[in-house]
Amino acid sequence: MxxxxxxxxxxxxxxxxxxxxxxxxxxxxxxxxxxxxxxxxxxxxxxxxxxxxxxxxxxxxxxxxxxxxxxxxxxxxxxxxxxxxxxxxxxxxxxxxxxxxxxxxxxxxxxxxxxxxxxxxxVINALPNLNEKINYIVLNGNTGVGKTDILKNLEKLGCSVLDLEGAANHRGSILGGIGLGKSNSQKKFETNIYEQLRKAKNGYVFVEAESNKIGRVTVPKFISDKLRQGIQVFIDADIEHRIENLKKDYILNENWKEESISAIDKLNKYISKEKIEILKQEIVLGNFDFVSNELMKKYYDPMYNFKSDKIKYSRKFKVKTNSDEISKDILKWYNDYVENPNKEG
Missing domain, CATH: 3.40.250.10 (Rhodanese-like domain)
Incomplete structure (x- = not known):
């Protein structure tokens, strides 16, 4: 059989x-x-x-x-x-x-x-064919705006999604493995993508914008190329909301301080030694709000905005309350877009 x-x-x-x-x-x-x-x-x-x-x-x-x-x-x-x-x-x-x-x-x-x-x-043979049939709606946005939660809510609302970070068991950044354990193998990563895409209900799939590498795995080139060609959506949120999202994601277990300190050391190419030591001291004190605020302003946002400025967005959204509400707004826009694809956002 x-x-x-x-x-x-x-x-x-x-x-x-x-x-x-x-x-x-x-x-x-x-x-x-x-x-x-x-x-x-x-x-x-x-x-x-x-x-x-x-x-x-x-x-x-x-x-x-x-x-x-x-x-x-x-x-x-x-x-x-x-x-x-x-x-x-x-x-x-x-x-x-x-x-x-x-x-x-x-x-x-x-x-x-x-x-x-x-x-x-x-899996290897079917993935390129499945990918070819998909129109990706790509959720862009700075770290902490809640893109993963929005994906999950859109799935609950009946949309097809591709959760690449879930498939990798890694959030994508240098600090993205905190609280998650070992990331998945390349084979398991591709298996998870295959299983999600083959169950897609129609030709449109929501996905979070990702770099080519997520932890220790690599997004297949034919998928990353298709993501760049996808319908680009930008999601914004105030920094206070972003900090709360990061706190929920990263303070997942009793070892979060040790894992965070280990991860922070990997940023020595981007942040001065003195600043890294300050951040590590604040982690020891449990001051997550300060650390996440500093990392977003000094590391994540400048790096992301440099790439984001080159993207033409079909629509921009601002998270005002929570990911549930913004997901409903995105769904309304999506339904209108599918019916009127040439309509301006």
């Missing part, structure tokens, strides 16, 4: 090791690893040094004690979802073993042809 035939009707079980699953998987798949990372390495070493038969024997010995627990998990999933397909890296031994052993006892499990590799090919 190939992925495109199964994706809308089947629940997927990824039987690869935890590290393989963590790097990327089919969206929504659950991990039931037959071998953990160390065991997978053992089997691979045995295969190279002692041959296929001994590697298979070792694999069976490692997997067998886990089967009762795996059986209970699969039984619960089968009851909940009905149709289930299992996959490994290439549709080889692991998924074959998994599907066969359950099918042999009357619990039919399908096997995904080509495994994760076939899904990855689907």
């Amino acid at each position: 190939i992925y495109t035939d199964a994706r809308d009707d089947f629940f997927f079980i990824d039987v690869r090791s935890p590290s393989e699953y963590k790097e990327d998987t089919i969206k929504g798949a659950i991990n039931i690893p037959l071998l953990n990372d160390d065991e997978r390495k053992q089997v691979g070493t045995t295969y190279v040094q002692l041959g296929k038969t001994k590697a298979k024997r070792l694999g069976v010995n490692l997997i067998s004690p886990k089967l009762p627990d795996i059986f209970e998990q699969v039984l619960e999933l089968k009851y909940k979802y009905g149709k289930i397909a299992a996959f490994c890296a290439r549709g080889g031994y692991r998924s074959t073993f998994f599907a066969s052993i359950f099918s042999s006892i009357g619990i039919p499990i399908y096997q995904l042809e080509g495994g994760y590799k076939s899904y990855r090919r689907e």
